[in-house]
Amino acid sequence: MKQRIAIVGLGLIGGSLARRLVNAGCEVVAWNHNDRPYETAEADGIRCVPTLAVLTDAKPDVLVLCNPLKAMPEILGALKPLIDPSVTTLTDVGSVKGMVREQVRAAGLEHCYVGAHPMAGNELSGWESSDPTLYDGALWAITVDGNTEYQRFRAVATMIVDHCANRLIVLDDVTHDRCAALISHMPHVISTAMINELVANPDRNIAAALAAGSWRDMTRVALTDPNRTRAMVEEDAANVEALLRNMANRLTLMANVLHGMTAQQGAPTAGDDKEMARFFVQGQPFREYKALAKEPDFAERCETAELSIPETGWQKMLLDSARRGEHIVRFNGYRQAMAQVRSSV
Amino acid sequence: MKQRIAIVGLGLIGGSLARRLVNAGCEVVAWNHNDRPYETAEADGIRCVPTLAVLTDAKPDVLVLCNPLKAMPEILGALKPLIDPSVTTLTDVGSVKGMVREQVRAAGLEHCYVGAHPMAGNELSGWESSDPTLYDGALWAITVDGNTEYQRFRAVATMIVDHCANRLIVLDDVTHDRCAALISHMPHVISTAMINELVANPDRNIAAALAAGSWRDMTRVALTDPNRTRAMVEEDAANVEALLRNMANRLTLMANVLHGMTAQQGAPTAGDDKEMARFFVQGQPFREYKALAKEPDFAERCETAELSIPETGWQKMLLDSARRGEHIVRFNGYRQAMAQVRSSV
Structure with missing residues (x-):
């Protein structure tokens, strides 16, 4: 089933994500701090809305904050009275996770939050540079803590592996x-x-x-x-x-x-x-790691591991999997994941 | 008129250069410290020879040392009694120029030497990685001193601008x-x-x-x-x-x-x-310099300067041209060059 995704901020990262999710058949609704990208974004199938209130009214499964880190406190403050936590999971794409969680906590939205960081980007910025292929082959880090609800992790993970066709690992903020x-x-x-x-x-x-x-x-x-x-x-x-x-x-x-x-x-x-x-x-172990990963059929030759994700302690279990060099590439069930075992340094 | 070029060392840099010069119609003869590349190199039109003596017997206009820097003293010693300085100009592609000139001087070959350094390469090495397009759009530094003969500079410069279709600047070893x-x-x-x-x-x-x-x-x-x-x-x-x-x-x-x-x-x-x-x-001036150089028609929009190269003091005159940000792209006569005026940082 395709998700309904809300995007805040149609810059390089948010715009590319919105376009990739539309291509995957998701319903994507977006808000930007100005409406300059709206005409071309609408043409790409992204529903652009004038206010954050209209954005949250769309009852998205996942709301992805792709705004600059500097704007985070203001946007979180505006979202707090608007978001329906019974429907919507809040996530972001910021490159620093500890600070964003603190800001989310300060805004009183921590209960519906899961951190995320797609390892994708380039030296460009802005909607005009956005490109859905920016995410090709990307790995995302999802950051959780002991209070993160599994269903919210799954909502974000589904967006990543099913709709972005990307890989993910689970970390805590400090390690990330x-x-x-x-x-x-x-x-x-x-x-x-x-x-x-x-x-x-x-x-x-x-x-x-x-x-x-x-x-x-x-x-x-x-x-x-x-x-x-x-x-x-x-x-x-x-x-x-x-x-x-x-x-x-x-x-x-x-x-x-x-x-x-x-x-x-x-x-x-x-x-x-x-x-x-x-x-x-x-640095020789890193040279060897890169040489191995460069082989043309590397991804296909990776062994896979079936992960049974427990009800309690799932956060630590998935962090240990990341430490072993495993990347989650698919879910086979609600608590069943398939991971590729990548080479280690 | 096409030159006859001898290459010592068919690694990444020497092999790519040999193949580019063959493609440009030059007669290319090569020697390598082992004959592993010879079969495929011959198929590419490179005449491969068993000894340095056979290489120098070909009376090349330019002999390009593309061997590792470590092997330089031994190869220079071997070349000294073989090379005919009345015909052949000696050059190299080493990434350090002061030390190579010292080694050339120690071998008694300085009178026929002009230094060169093509700004091209990648993280690979060996003949099997060689690729004539490695030199596409490359700039070479030619290094001279007060004793360098103009005709020898011209022989190397002709190889670079006429046959490699590359640009060049003239430097002294220390600046390089x-x-x-x-x-x-x-x-x-x-x-x-x-x-x-x-x-x-x-x-x-x-x-x-x-x-x-x-x-x-x-x-x-x-x-x-x-x-x-x-x-x-x-x-x-x-x-x-x-x-x-x-x-x-x-x-x-x-x-x-x-x-x-x-x-x-x-x-x-x-x-x-x-x-x-x-x-x-x-670093803002460098960001602006790069932004300018990235514009699609940058090279075409560069102004050009006609350089009249004097009989004495030509070394300093060309070094000053390099300092102004000019790159020699063509010769219109024996002492007439055309330079592109590139943007400055």
Whole structure:
């Protein structure tokens, strides 16, 4: 059975999701803080409404907050008296989960909330950049806590696996935010620091001319709207801080080894040579993991695991599954899921 | 008139170059340290020879060293008694230019040498990964010094602009190596440090599962053969060291600002707020430069400049042209070049 989905915010992420869900046959109703996307969105089969009150009147199964994180408190406050929790589950697509749950709790909507974060996006933004294929092959993190109701988790999970044809893993907010800092928020800061370094360099025109694949790929995310990046980083500040210090230490260690080599005219001491070798071999498990995942029939060759989801303790059971490297790809019953066993690092 | 080109080393870079030059109608003769690529290379129209002596006997106009940097001294030593400098100009494609020139000088071949570095490549290696389109739209740096003979520069430049259909800029070794450290060697170290950080993290399986575009792009170059990266970094050690210290400082500064924000529960002090704003605005000129260069007809809309190349001081004159952001795209005469005026950062 197709769901009725409400989308708040027709930007890159919300617009692409709305269009993907329409393509999957869902009934999609959307509200945006201005009506600029409405004409083309309506043409794509998305019902666009003038107010949040009309949006909640549609009694959606799932209401997905795709607005900027900065607008969250105001929108949650407006939704509180409008939403019918007996019908609607509230979720969001924010890249930081702990803070959003706090805001949802502050608005008194926690009982109908399940967190979500689709690992999809690019350096563009806005409805005009939206594209339903942005979600092709995407993995979503769903975040839950001990109070999350299973039926609400299932409503969001159904949207993801049945209608988006995506995979999902279940996490708690703390684990999510720590991991998102590692693979997204910290890299955004590093990429930004790299373009800052270029701009500060007197040779910047020549450097920019020489820039090829490695520079282009590593600075692509620095081309993202810097206000969006700043908000993301600030909202996961403690995790990002710790990772930036780790990274600064790794870079300083390598600088010290290179300093020793220059002093020795390119002939490193035994200690420096060992550090250098260690630096270049340490990431080998990730290189092997990527090589494996790159094989053309990787997804088909993944083993599958049948998960029986218990009535109590289902949150921890699914978190343990994520830790083992399993991704939920389908439900065979209300408490029966099928997971792909992906390779581990 | 088509040139006769000799290639030493049929790896990713040399193999792709050989195939591109054959496609352009050049006579290409190649030697590799083993004959594994020979059968398919011959089928592609590349004449493969068993020894460096047979290679030099072909009297190539240009001999391009595409061997690993580590093998350079041995190959230069072997070439010294074989090469006919009255016919052949020696060049290379190494990513570090000062050290190669020193090695060429040590081998007594400096009088027939011009440095070159095509800004092309990917994380693959070996003949089996070679692809003539690897050079599509590439810019080459040609490195010269006060003693470089103009006719030898022209021989290499002709190969690049006429036969590879690529652009070029002229640099001295020091400027090249400083800029290459910024846009390639330092980023390779950072990318490697990032995968090291993931592998060291207890949440690595979940983090790897969540990894999307930003992580994938920023760690792609860390998947390169780490021995190749290590060699590249060691050979440009002093420049890379300085940039890693700059980057470590930038990351530590941001960590300190984030620490202040966490202590203030997300409400930064005026000083922290200013630092944060500065960090995210500093790279704006590069964002604008990229936005401009991305416009579909950018190359066509570039103004062109006619360069008259003087008999003396031509090296400095062309370096100044590079500093202004001009790329040589064609020669209209022996000392007449046409340059595209690219946007500046």
